[in-house]
Structures are given as C-alpha cells and as structure tokens.
Amino acid sequence: MSEADVLRVIVTLVFILMVILAGAWAVRRSGLGRSGGGNQTLRLLASHSLGNRAWVAIVEVEDARLVLGVTSQQINLLHTLPPGATETDPTTGPSSPSPGFTAALARALKRR
Structure with missing residues (x-):
C-alpha cells in the first residue's frame, strides 16, 4: 500500500465520520428522534x-x-x-x- 492509498483511506474515514455527525445533528434539531411522538403529556x-x-x-x-x-x-x-x-x-x-x-x-x- 502506498502513501497515497493510506491518505485516501484516512480522508474517506474522516468524511464518513463527518456525515454521521451531521446526520445525528440534523435528527436532533428536527426532533425526529424523540420518543413519544405527538402524544406528550x-x-x-x-x-x-x-x-x-x-x-x-x-x-x-x-x-x-x-x-x-x-x-x-x-x-x-x-x-x-x-x-x-x-x-x-x-x-x-x-x-x-x-x-x-x-x-x-x-x-x-x-x-x-
């Protein structure tokens, strides 16, 4: 494996991590992940x-x-x-x- 291949793998992993964090932030901001739905007491x-x-x-x-x-x-x-x-x-x-x-x-x- 060359240095370019290792760098490509690292950049890809960082990109995937950023996508996961952005998705979690979007779900939290929109309220989709809250339990109970619309039936809150x-x-x-x-x-x-x-x-x-x-x-x-x-x-x-x-x-x-x-x-x-x-x-x-x-x-x-x-x-x-x-x-x-x-x-x-x-x-x-x-x-x-x-x-x-x-x-x-x-x-x-x-x-x-």
Missing part, C-alpha cells in the same frame, strides 16, 4: 430568563398549566393556572397577567 408553553441561571416557565401537564421558578439547584411551583388556551390571542394580543400570579411571582422572587 408534558409541554413547555413559555419561558423567560430572570438572570443568571434562573427562569420562569409555564408548563402544561395533562389538565393543568403550572408556573415554575427554575434555578440550577431547584424547581419551585409558583402558581397553578386553569387548563385552557394559551395566554396570547392572535386578535387581541397578549392578555394581562392576573393579580394572583403577579403577587405569587413577587413573593417567590423575594424569598431569594
């Missing part, structure tokens, strides 16, 4: 960053929507919303948060 509806490693997230679980405070150490339930449509109506725009939610969020942030 847990969905992330919205999230908002509050700073360094802290978020408020609205998660839909079966028949309830939960407002969660998420940090790198823990997850706290801030409020439970009734099941229903999302907070944004395409004709009227986003609805204002209820006073109960605002108060619960303020209490949760003051505990920190």
Whole structure:
C-alpha cells in the first residue's frame, strides 16, 4: 500500500465520520428522534430568563398549566393556572397577567 492509498483511506474515514455527525445533528434539531411522538403529556408553553441561571416557565401537564421558578439547584411551583388556551390571542394580543400570579411571582422572587 502506498502513501497515497493510506491518505485516501484516512480522508474517506474522516468524511464518513463527518456525515454521521451531521446526520445525528440534523435528527436532533428536527426532533425526529424523540420518543413519544405527538402524544406528550408534558409541554413547555413559555419561558423567560430572570438572570443568571434562573427562569420562569409555564408548563402544561395533562389538565393543568403550572408556573415554575427554575434555578440550577431547584424547581419551585409558583402558581397553578386553569387548563385552557394559551395566554396570547392572535386578535387581541397578549392578555394581562392576573393579580394572583403577579403577587405569587413577587413573593417567590423575594424569598431569594
């Protein structure tokens, strides 16, 4: 085997490895490899960053929507919303948060 043949084999192996990695990345980005398909009982509806490693997230679980405070150490339930449509109506725009939610969020942030 000559040096050109060895180089050709190495280049071919590197190319095959790159194709496999690109395919895995594409599958992950498209969501095709996720188990459960469209029948998921847990969905992330919205999230908002509050700073360094802290978020408020609205998660839909079966028949309830939960407002969660998420940090790198823990997850706290801030409020439970009734099941229903999302907070944004395409004709009227986003609805204002209820006073109960605002108060619960303020209490949760003051505990920190």
